[in-house]
Amino acid sequence: MARDVPHDSTRLVIPSTPLAVRQALCALFDTLMPGPITQPARDAAQIVLAEALNNIVEHAYAQSPGEIEVTVTFSATGLVCSITDAGLPMPDACLPPGDLAPLPQSGDLPEGGFGWHLIRALSQDLHYRREGGRNLLSFRIDAKQLLP
Amino acid sequence: MLLECSDYRDLIVVHVRDTRIDAAGAIDFKDQMRALTQADNRRVILDLSGVGFIDSSGLGAVVAVRKALGPDRPLELAALTPAVEKVFRLTRMESVFPIHASLPVPAAGAALHGA
Numbered sequence: 543m544a545r546d547v548p549h550d551s552t553r554l555v556i557p558s559t560p561l562a563v564r565q566a567l568c569a570l571f572d573t574l575m576p577g578p579i580t581q582p583a584r585d586a587a588q589i590v591l592a593e594a595l596n597n598i599v600e601h602a603y604a605q606s607p608g609e610i611e612v613t614v615t616f617s618a619t620g621l622v623c624s625i626t627d628a629g630l631p632m633p634d635a636c637l638p639p640g641d642l643a644p645l646p647q648s649g650d651l652p653e654g655g656f657g658w659h660l661i662r663a664l665s666q667d668l669h670y671r672r673e674g675g676r677n678l679l680s681f682r683i684d685a686k687q688l689l690p
Numbered sequence: 691m692l693l694e695c696s697d698y699r700d701l702i703v704v705h706v707r708d709t710r711i712d713a714a715g716a717i718d719f720k721d722q723m724r725a726l727t728q729a730d731n732r733r734v735i736l737d738l739s740g741v742g743f744i745d746s747s748g749l750g751a752v753v754a755v756r757k758a759l760g761p762d763r764p765l766e767l768a769a770l771t772p773a774v775e776k777v778f779r780l781t782r783m784e785s786v787f788p789i790h791a792s793l794p795v796p797a798a799g800a801a802l803h804g805a
Contacts, residue, residue, distance in 0.1 A: 559714075560712070560713040560714035560747075561714045563712075563713065563714070564710065564712055564713075564714045564715075567712075567743075581772070582772065582776075585743075585772060585773035585776055586776070588743060588773070589743075589745065589773065589776070589777060592712065592713075592743075592745040593745060593746055596713045596745060596746070596747060599713070600713075642781065642782060645782060645785070645786065650757075651753050651756070651757060651786060652753070653750040653751075653753045653754050653757075654746065654747075654750045656746035656749055656750070656777075656781045657746045659780070659781065660746060660777065660780055660781065663780050664776075664780070
């Protein structure tokens with residue numbers, strides 16, 4: 543099997559706050575990663591990472607804050623992201639389906655429930671497991687995403 | 691989050707002067723939008739030309755602003771950048787808002803009419 547040699551890898555450890563998530567994304571996408579991927583793929587990567595990290599801040603660490611470790615690796619096939627945290631496990635130990643609620647004709651529009659839908663729509667090879675009291679989430683963003 | 695207003699006779703254009711509407715800024719965005727738009731019943735266009743990134747919390751805040759304006763005063767969006775357009779499209783929210791491809795720019799001092 544051919545090895546998929548990584549071009550570049552970045553690892554960040556951040557506290558579980560919305561501001562730390564913003565700063566990590568800005569660091570990753572503004573400065574650290576001028577990698578060989580298209581702008582639509584960069585946009586997709588930032589959206590998926592943001593949703594995954596926000597989810598950890600809001601749910602896994604809802605009761606007590608903690609650290610989140612993010613590793614982003616460029617490879618020939620795209621951008622591989624791994625995220626680990628020591629917060630609460632996903633309900634039923636699996637990822638939510640991410641189905642969008644039907645849009646009402648008028649009135650009560652949904653203000654949330656978009657996150658897992660975006661993650662599933664924009665990522666490939668999405669995996670989650672619980673191991674040794676930690677959540678491990680990984681996904682890949684195709685480097686050659688078509689223009690939107 | 692820095693929001694700036696351009697006032698016209700029957701229209702307010704709110705320019706988002708931040709590059710992100712995200713989880714860290716969503717509540718502030720919602721609160722400021724409420725303060726800027728509750729004084730009267732003029733049309734509201736949100737200028738998103740400077741916003742390069744929105745997450746689902748930011749999207750939720752934009753939806754909340756639309757709902758706060760009421761059914762007869764739809765929040766109009768203008769000049770979505772590709773990453774922002776992607777989020778609206780994938781969540782089907784692009785069908786909920788009137789969207790202008792670019793910001794309608796009225797002549798200085800003139801009133802802006804129609805959508």
